[in-house]
Structures are given as C-alpha cells and as structure tokens.
Amino acid sequence: MVAKLQDKSWLVNNKLEITSKIEQGLLPHAMLLLGSHLAGQEELGNWLSGLLLCEHSKTLTEPCGQCKSCSLVKAQTHPDLVTIDNSEKTIGVESVRSAGAFLQKTAQLAKNKAVVIFSAENMTESAANALLKTLEEPTSNSYLILVCNDIEMLLPTIVSRCSVVKINPPTGEELANMVSDKGLINDFSNLNELAELTDPKCQEQRAEVIEQLTVFLEQFVNGNELVNLLANNIHGMRWLTNSFNQLIRIQSGWQDSLINHEMNQLSGRYSTEQLWQCINLLNQATKQIKLLTQANKTFTIEALLVDIEHILTTD
Missing domain, CATH: 3.40.50.300 (P-loop containing nucleotide triphosphate hydrolases)
Structure with missing residues (x-):
C-alpha cells in the first residue's frame, strides 16, 4: 500500500x-x-x-x-x-x-x-x-x-x-505517487492527512470512523460506538471535522473534486446552515479536548454528538 x-x-x-x-x-x-x-x-x-x-x-x-x-x-x-x-x-x-x-x-x-x-x-x-x-x-x-x-x-x-x-x-503529485489507492486523493488532500493516505492501518481506522459517522448522521442510533472511536484515536476529531467540511464543500459546488468522498451520499440531507453550526461546535470542542484528560475528553465528545444531533434534527 x-x-x-x-x-x-x-x-x-x-x-x-x-x-x-x-x-x-x-x-x-x-x-x-x-x-x-x-x-x-x-x-x-x-x-x-x-x-x-x-x-x-x-x-x-x-x-x-x-x-x-x-x-x-x-x-x-x-x-x-x-x-x-x-x-x-x-x-x-x-x-x-x-x-x-x-x-x-x-x-x-x-x-x-x-x-x-x-x-x-x-x-x-x-x-x-x-x-x-x-x-x-x-x-x-x-x-x-x-x-x-x-x-x-x-x-x-x-x-x-x-x-x-x-x-x-511531499505534497501534490509527489504525495499522490506514494498512495496506491488514488480514490483517497482529492483536490483538498493535504499533509494533515499523511497518516491515512500512506498507512494501511490508519486507513482502516478512518474507514471505521466514517462508517459509524454515516450511520449516526442517517439514524442517530450509534452514538456510543462513535464516541468510543473518536475518543480513542488521535485522528478521530480531525476526521469528524473534515467530514463536515467536505459536506460544506460539496454543497458549495466542489462535488466533482470530491466525487469519491464518502460524504457525497449525505450531501443533500442537511442544510448548509445546519452544517456550519456543527462545524462551529466541532472547532470549539477540538480546542477544549486538547487540554482534557481522557475521561473528560470522552464526556466532551458525548456532549458534542448530542448537540450535533439536536442541530440536525431541528428544522
């Protein structure tokens, strides 16, 4: 790989x-x-x-x-x-x-x-x-x-x-040459994604997070499973934030650049305003989590998902 x-x-x-x-x-x-x-x-x-x-x-x-x-x-x-x-x-x-x-x-x-x-x-x-x-x-x-x-x-x-x-x-084409699964590369790929782009184990972990996130955003039934994944992976919150950013980009006309991104299937499910509210919450929570113990980190992520569910289920 x-x-x-x-x-x-x-x-x-x-x-x-x-x-x-x-x-x-x-x-x-x-x-x-x-x-x-x-x-x-x-x-x-x-x-x-x-x-x-x-x-x-x-x-x-x-x-x-x-x-x-x-x-x-x-x-x-x-x-x-x-x-x-x-x-x-x-x-x-x-x-x-x-x-x-x-x-x-x-x-x-x-x-x-x-x-x-x-x-x-x-x-x-x-x-x-x-x-x-x-x-x-x-x-x-x-x-x-x-x-x-x-x-x-x-x-x-x-x-x-x-x-x-x-x-x-490496960046750009040189970075892309290091990745065998070209579907992972898009116009917004950057150095922060080096781990999942080049490490098979990290790719598997990300896929699991995205799978649970998709279920959560569709049904809101697996909060505990998603919390555990996010709290126990150093990349978890970044993957969560990135997914919401990609949804915003898809709605803003960048769907061709993100045609292979997993969030495409959810691009029309929520309004742009709802997504921006979620991103603001994510940015605030990410800053808090960096200063917290593991127990408080888990609690903060639990509260975050509750707030996200409230935003996305409120017309």
Whole structure:
C-alpha cells in the first residue's frame, strides 16, 4: 500500500541543516522536531540522538552503527540516553523531572547526554512546567529533543525556548505517487492527512470512523460506538471535522473534486446552515479536548454528538 514511506527521503534537508550546526558547534541545547503524524519526526529524533552519542559523530552525517555507543543505542541501554515515549498516553511530571535530573549529571560513556521526549504534546501541565525549568537551566553537552505532532498543545513558553525544526513531507503529485489507492486523493488532500493516505492501518481506522459517522448522521442510533472511536484515536476529531467540511464543500459546488468522498451520499440531507453550526461546535470542542484528560475528553465528545444531533434534527 505504501511506496517507499519507510525511506522518508524528505528528511535529508532537515538532517543537513542539523549536521551543519553540529559541525559549527552551534547545535541548540533544546530542539523541537515538528511534523504531521508519520511525517518523520520520530525517525529524525532517533537519528539525532544516535548521532549525538556516536563516537564518530564529528565526521559522519549518520551514526556509524559500529561503535560501542551505537550498539548500546540500538539495544536501548546507552547510559547517556533517556527516551520518554508514552505514545497516546499522558506524560507525567515524574518522568520529566527524572529526565531533567539526568541532564544535570556527567556523561558516563559518550561526550554528550540526550533526552528524547516523543509525543511531547502529551505532557501534563505539571510535566510541562517541570520541563521549563530544564530548558531555563541547560548544562553543557546536554541535549533535549522534543518530538511533536501538534504544536498547539505545547506551552508557548516551551516552544519559544526551543529551536523548531519543521518537517515538510511531499505534497501534490509527489504525495499522490506514494498512495496506491488514488480514490483517497482529492483536490483538498493535504499533509494533515499523511497518516491515512500512506498507512494501511490508519486507513482502516478512518474507514471505521466514517462508517459509524454515516450511520449516526442517517439514524442517530450509534452514538456510543462513535464516541468510543473518536475518543480513542488521535485522528478521530480531525476526521469528524473534515467530514463536515467536505459536506460544506460539496454543497458549495466542489462535488466533482470530491466525487469519491464518502460524504457525497449525505450531501443533500442537511442544510448548509445546519452544517456550519456543527462545524462551529466541532472547532470549539477540538480546542477544549486538547487540554482534557481522557475521561473528560470522552464526556466532551458525548456532549458534542448530542448537540450535533439536536442541530440536525431541528428544522
């Protein structure tokens, strides 16, 4: 299904920029690697931490893979590397405090020390505040690498203290060439959809959400099933909002551009005014959800679907 997605050749420019700073001794203490889901920020974070610890990093643009440090990094046992990877779960304050204390110590094996925080947007408020202290008191030869999918969920004070590296995957025809199912591509496809366009598992998850959403918009009988899907998938709310946006676009004369979109079958069911009201609710709920715990997230989505049903069943 995916054409050379694992290669992520578009990371080359980011690597060149970073290695140039390393060669000049100008690499910042804290770096924020930012990209849409599956854009390659995780790979870039692993590459950078490996390069910083490699015994030959000053002469290479890739970790050598042969030295003792590289072997320990590969085995995830390097004493000078800490990774925090809670995936879709929250990152607690103790993990961040422990990482900050680690950076205060002297390196045991390599010249540098590195902490990589994956899905940094999942830090709790307390964890984010603890990280600020680490950012404000950097130590020599220590590097903090934040890997982020959604910069809006990070404190502005954290972002301002980091050097932001934006990852730009292919767009347009180059992106389309990576997708074997061309029916997924339309005139409105963009980088935010990289996950479902290039990852078969994500495509299946989206199809399930769209199927349940269609049933909901037709009959309003499966609210609980839809809530669970939306609450337990990091893309759920984006897919929901996108579906309503596509309905608006279809009604606005873009039906030819969206001829293969699943929402076509519902395009005449509701008025444009009703759909705009739903989109306003969705935008408000999306902002709230980014700051909520999982339990409150589920409750907010439940309330959102109740409000949407009320709007769409009221003449």
